[in-house]
Amino acid sequence: MDDLIRNSETINQLLARYGVKFGIYKNGEFKEQLFPFDPIPRVIENGEFRYLEKGLKQRVDALNCFLSDIYGKKQIVKDGVIPEEFVFSAKGFLAPCDGVTPPKNIYSHISGIDLVQSKDDSWYVLEDNLRVPSGASYPMIARELQRRSAPDVFSDNSVLDNRNYAEWLKEVMDYVNTGGINVILSPGRYNAAFFEHSYFAEKTGAVLTTGKDIVCEGDTLYYIDYNGRKQRVGAVYRRISDEYLDPMTFYEESLIGIPHIFEAYRKGNVALLNAPGNGAADDKGIYYFVPKMIRYYLGEDAVLMNAPTYLPYYEKDMNYVLSHFDDLVIKDVAEAGGYGVVFGSSLTAEKKADFIALLKSKPRRFIAQEVIDFYDLDILNESGERTARKADLRAFVLTGSTTKVWPSGLTRFSRNPDSFIVNSSQGGGFKDTWVLSR
Amino acid sequence: MGIITIDKSDHLFWLGRYTERVHTTLKYFLKTADLMIDSDPDSYAVFCQKIGIADVYGSSENFKQHYPFDENDSNSIITSLHRAYDNAIVMRDYIGTETMAYIQLATDDIKNAEQSNSMIAALIFVIDHILAFWGCVNDMIDDEQIRNIIKLGQGMERLDLYLSLDNSVDDIKRAYQRMKGFLKKSGLRYDESILYTIDNMLSESEFDHDNVKKLLRNLIMQ
Numbered sequence: 001m002d003d004l005i006r007n008s009e010t011i012n013q014l015l016a017r018y019g020v021k022f023g024i025y026k027n028g029e030f031k032e033q034l035f036p037f038d039p040i041p042r043v044i045e046n047g048e049f050r051y052l053e054k055g056l057k058q059r060v061d062a063l064n065c066f067l068s069d070i071y072g073k074k075q076i077v078k079d080g081v082i083p084e085e086f087v088f089s090a091k092g093f094l095a096p097c098d099g100v101t102p103p104k105n106i107y108s109h110i111s112g113i114d115l116v117q118s119k120d121d122s123w124y125v126l127e128d129n130l131r132v133p134s135g136a137s138y139p140m141i142a143r144e145l146q147r148r149s150a151p152d153v154f155s156d157n158s159v160l161d162n163r164n165y166a167e168w169l170k171e172v173m174d175y176v177n178t179g180g181i182n183v184i185l186s187p188g189r190y191n192a193a194f195f196e197h198s199y200f201a202e203k204t205g206a207v208l209t210t211g212k213d214i215v216c217e218g219d220t221l222y223y224i225d226y227n228g229r230k231q232r233v234g235a236v237y238r239r240i241s242d243e244y245l246d247p248m249t250f251y252e253e254s255l256i257g258i259p260h261i262f263e264a265y266r267k268g269n270v271a272l273l274n275a276p277g278n279g280a281a282d283d284k285g286i287y288y289f290v291p292k293m294i295r296y297y298l299g300e301d302a303v304l305m306n307a308p309t310y311l312p313y314y315e316k317d318m319n320y321v322l323s324h325f326d327d328l329v330i331k332d333v334a335e336a337g338g339y340g341v342v343f344g345s346s347l348t349a350e351k352k353a354d355f356i357a358l359l360k361s362k363p364r365r366f367i368a369q370e371v372i373d374f375y376d377l378d379i380l381n382e383s384g385e386r387t388a389r390k391a392d393l394r395a396f397v398l399t400g401s402t403t404k405v406w407p408s409g410l411t412r413f414s415r416n417p418d419s420f421i422v423n424s425s426q427g428g429g430f431k432d433t434w435v436l437s438r
Numbered sequence: 439m440g441i442i443t444i445d446k447s448d449h450l451f452w453l454g455r456y457t458e459r460v461h462t463t464l465k466y467f468l469k470t471a472d473l474m475i476d477s478d479p480d481s482y483a484v485f486c487q488k489i490g491i492a493d494v495y496g497s498s499e500n501f502k503q504h505y506p507f508d509e510n511d512s513n514s515i516i517t518s519l520h521r522a523y524d525n526a527i528v529m530r531d532y533i534g535t536e537t538m539a540y541i542q543l544a545t546d547d548i549k550n551a552e553q554s555n556s557m558i559a560a561l562i563f564v565i566d567h568i569l570a571f572w573g574c575v576n577d578m579i580d581d582e583q584i585r586n587i588i589k590l591g592q593g594m595e596r597l598d599l600y601l602s603l604d605n606s607v608d609d610i611k612r613a614y615q616r617m618k619g620f621l622k623k624s625g626l627r628y629d630e631s632i633l634y635t636i637d638n639m640l641s642e643s644e645f646d647h648d649n650v651k652k653l654l655r656n657l658i659m660q
Contacts (some may be wrong), residue, residue, distance in 0.1 A: 202530050208528075226447050226626070
């Protein structure tokens with residue numbers, strides 16, 4: 001492990017050399033910055049990973065069943081398991097997707113499930129990301145470089161290889177492909193995750209596009225080359241949000257989408273990964289119901305726990321939230337990326353009163369959770385000393401012919417000692433995640 | 439890879455052009471900086487005039503400080519390098535992470551040179567990495583068309599600069615033949631009659647450099 005620490009600066013230099021960056025807008029200006037890498041990995045024992053794997057597969061399978069159901073028969077709502085307000089009025093529920101079945105009936109092909117480990121070693125799911133979860137590329141390339149910088153560390157520790165992610169991703173794209181090439185649709189150079197889009201295109205052999213060179217004719221997508229020749233597109237791993245995907249169906253002023261792509265998808269002529277409309281299942285309000293949907297669809301108890309969560313929508317929960325306000329973290333269900341998160345204890349009396357008034361007027365908009373005391377992980381601080389920081393784990397679950405959990409993940413940590421917010425957009429860094437083979 | 443769109447061919451072409459602009463202008467800058475030591479302190483003004491940029495520098499010292507390093511100067515070498523990077527980063531899937539890395543390294547070099555005690559000497563490292571980039575283009579990009587479009591951009595820029603900098607007729611002819619070779623192999627559409635006209639012009643012992651430059655601008659058809 002000392003070798004990894006000693007070579008930390010070299011690894012960060014190499015990450016810069018390979019353009020491992022993320023974009024951020026500050027004061028209206030685009031800046032590219034390095035994603036700070038910490039050399040001390042998160043280590044997950046094999047037995048623990050098998051437990052997580054079981055729980056994550058179960059969770060993602062249930063979420064896929066849920067999406068298929070709510071855009072199909074809607075049985076879970078009819079059976080009263082989830083109130084319809086939480087499904088059909090959710091921002092992520094897209095009416096145009098109603099009645100549309102994606103190729104192979106898979107909605108969430110690439111799922112990013114955020115977990116934390118509490119100080120008693122229990123794992124909790126914090127949120128499900130089923131739209132465009134990002135981050136797998138970072139540990140993938142960091143591992144490649146660390147293996148070069150400290151080979152003995154890897155021969156002495158039996159670490160499962162995580163560099164197969166691109167192969168898995170390609171397998172999923174190929175599995176749902178309706179005939180034609182695979183493309184990765186990116187908003188372009190100034191997107192925060194552009195490094196990842198271009199890196200996956202390179203590693204999977206898919207064509208990277210911003211959509212300008214794709215047309216839809218006769219409800220079929222084609223990629224047009226320099227000489228005007230057309231090549232059919234069978235699968236689109238899209239890294240743009242639902243609302244921008246197709247100006248003819250969603251946000252009509254979108255300049256980054258592909259006109260009529262949704263029609264091609266609706267007719268089954270192209271696979272979209274992930275399917276549009278998945279936001280209905282990763283809504284922070286729906287999160288509360290995931291253990292119930294696991295029981296409902298799979299007839300099993302959830303292996304992985306949710307963080308204890310309250311829905312102010314229910315009167316009993318509202319009363320609890322109001323009486324324990326200072327002990328809870330309140331999250332706006334429409335926000336992501338660490339935004340819209342308020343720790344009750346951090347508010348002044350005046351702000352607290354304002355917030356409670358808002359909570360009472362829009363109870364569906366918020367969830368409240370017990371603050372989990374995360375297990376801190378050691379990082380190297382700027383002086384090169386070990387120091388403990390809050391960290392989470394984004395696990396990647398891929399669904400093609402089967403559902404598989406990538407034996408790694410993106411461990412993000414807060415660089416600020418007083419913060420629980422680990423997001424890269426808010427200054428967080430990342431670590432590799434080792435899963436031991438024994 | 440097999441499929442090159444208009445957009446991608448444009449990025450590949452300009453990647454070649456900007457990278458070559460960095461290479462050739464840097465070599466001329468180093469030559470001019472040497473002249474400014476003791477032979478011709480004002481030679482920077484001639485340099486500006488030849489490559490067609492406004493002399494906003496005012497003094498040789500300012501020129502040495504700003505022309506390579508000033509990110510706010512649209513004509514500076516670092517600005518050309520940023521443009522090369524902008525075109526490279528969107529073509530990672532075509533040129534590969536390894537090849538792209540050399541543009542990043544050249545950018546790091548120029549920034550390090552600015553902080554160095556021997557700014558001018560340290561710029562030589564930029565040339566090293568640009569040459570390594572070209573080595574990578576040759577060695578690691580399997581698709582011939584991709585290679586040829588990037589090298590067409592390189593050849594076009596070199597020819598344009600040689601015409602501006604009044605290189606020898608032999609240099610210009612060599613650069614022209616080289617560019618023409620890549621053009622024919624690039625798969626891009628071009629105006630054959632322009633090549634014919636330039637061929638004729640270059641067969642004369644003297645020719646109007648500006649006219650050739652104008653013709654080159656319309657050679658490749660979109």
